[in-house]
Amino acid sequence: MRLRLSLKRQDQEVLTEDVFRRILCWERKRAERSSRCFLLMLVNVEKVLKPRLSEKVLTEILSAVSRCTRETDVCGWYLHETVLGVIFTELGKGSREALSRLTRAKVIEALQAKLSPEDLGKTHLSFYFFPTHWDKSSGHQLASAKLYPDLFEEDNETRAYRAVKRVMDVAGSIVALVLFSPLLAAIAVAVKLTSKGPILFKQKRIGQYGLPFNFLKFRSMKSGNDPGIHREYVKRFIEGAMEPAVPGGKKNVIYKIQEDPRITRVGRFIRKTSLDELPQFINVLKGDMSLVGPRPPIPYELESYQAWHRRRVLEVKPGITGLWQVNGRSKTTFDEMVRLDLRYARTWSPWLDIKIIWQTPGAVFSGEGAY
Numbered sequence: 001m002r003l004r005l006s007l008k009r010q011d012q013e014v015l016t017e018d019v020f021r022r023i024l025c026w027e028r029k030r031a032e033r034s035s036r037c038f039l040l041m042l043v044n045v046e047k048v049l050k051p052r053l054s055e056k057v058l059t060e061i062l063s064a065v066s067r068c069t070r071e072t073d074v075c076g077w078y079l080h081e082t083v084l085g086v087i088f089t090e091l092g093k094g095s096r097e098a099l100s101r102l103t104r105a106k107v108i109e110a111l112q113a114k115l116s117p118e119d120l121g122k123t124h125l126s127f128y129f130f131p132t133h134w135d136k137s138s139g140h141q142l143a144s145a146k147l148y149p150d151l152f153e154e155d156n157e158t159r160a161y162r163a164v165k166r167v168m169d170v171a172g173s174i175v176a177l178v179l180f181s182p183l184l185a186a187i188a189v190a191v192k193l194t195s196k197g198p199i200l201f202k203q204k205r206i207g208q209y210g211l212p213f214n215f216l217k218f219r220s221m222k223s224g225n226d227p228g229i230h231r232e233y234v235k236r237f238i239e240g241a242m243e244p245a246v247p248g249g250k251k252n253v254i255y256k257i258q259e260d261p262r263i264t265r266v267g268r269f270i271r272k273t274s275l276d277e278l279p280q281f282i283n284v285l286k287g288d289m290s291l292v293g294p295r296p297p298i299p300y301e302l303e304s305y306q307a308w309h310r311r312r313v314l315e316v317k318p319g320i321t322g323l324w325q326v327n328g329r330s331k332t333t334f335d336e337m338v339r340l341d342l343r344y345a346r347t348w349s350p351w352l353d354i355k356i357i358w359q360t361p362g363a364v365f366s367g368e369g370a371y
Contacts, residue, residue, distance in 0.1 A: 142210020
């Protein structure tokens with residue numbers, strides 16, 4: 001149903017679902033860079049329209065909603081003939097709760113003047129702010145499905161790509177675990193005999209959509225070490241406050257601490273050669289990770305992320321290796337690492353995964369950027 005409304009300011013067309021969602025995606029990316037907040041209001045009119053498909057009722061609803069919007073706001077179908085959407089752009093830095101209450105009150109008042117009490121009771125409003133705030137203690141998703149419909153709603157092509165990638169992950173992880181089983185046993189014995197503590201190091205990491213999972217590595221550090229050293233280092237690195245180091249005569253920022261006092265003798269070797277990462281094939285087999293993708297961050301890393309940095313944990317599943325690992329690893333800046341992760345998400349294909357996997361042994365054996 002396409003409908004033109006005669007509003008006080010001008011005639012305005014309600015955008016179609018495809019166009020509205022495309023603009024929502026643009027506004028989301030704009031807000032990531034500018035850090036300026038916008039509000040998405042969704043008006044569920046399904047229970048009002050479906051019984052009778054009344055153009056008159058729809059006209060009244062659209063007229064009421066339009067009275068609460070500005071010329072710079074965007075109105076359209078979020079879900080055709082079911083959910084109307086309004087993007088309130090360029091909001092200030094005031095309280096989000098106060099703003100949503102004020103907007104809700106204005107819209108309900110406008111709807112009351114246009115609809116019967118019965119129809120008003122069937123109309124449901126919901127509000128979503130962007131950038132979103134993530135509570136690391138909640139265990140909830142980092143991204144709202146309402147703000148990221150392009151990521152959460154699969155089409156046939158996306159579903160096929162994910163199925164192919166999952167088949168590659170399962171087959172690859174099984175082959176790797178069988179092939180490296182003697183090496184896995186040898187490293188496990190070496191870790192156990194040279195330092196006190198468990199063989200495997202389990203750590204909470206953030207997976208796709210911000211969901212946490214237990215990340216596995218061979219333990220390369222002394223038990224009971226203080227994570228504060230790494231927390232402070234990572235915070236300064238993400239914020240661009242690290243001083244340049246000079247590995248190999250070139251000035252590059254190093255992502256990992258080069259002389260970490262917490263690392264054991266065996267740990268230094270297995271970290272340098274990335275052998276400590278081998279247990280992550282179990283994470284891949286379980287579905288927490290992929291063979292190829294961005295490295296999964298520790299929860300406290302997200303506290304220092306800018307809004308656009310978060311996309312690296314939203315658009316694809318985290319992986320054991322990726323573009324970052326085969327392009328200098330720890331010698332890149334954090335922003336460059338994020339750009340590589342986002343480039344991978346945009347250009348993913350089975351052939352790209354195969355190419356990255358093929359290049360990974362060379363990056364590992366060279367030891368360039370590994371600490």
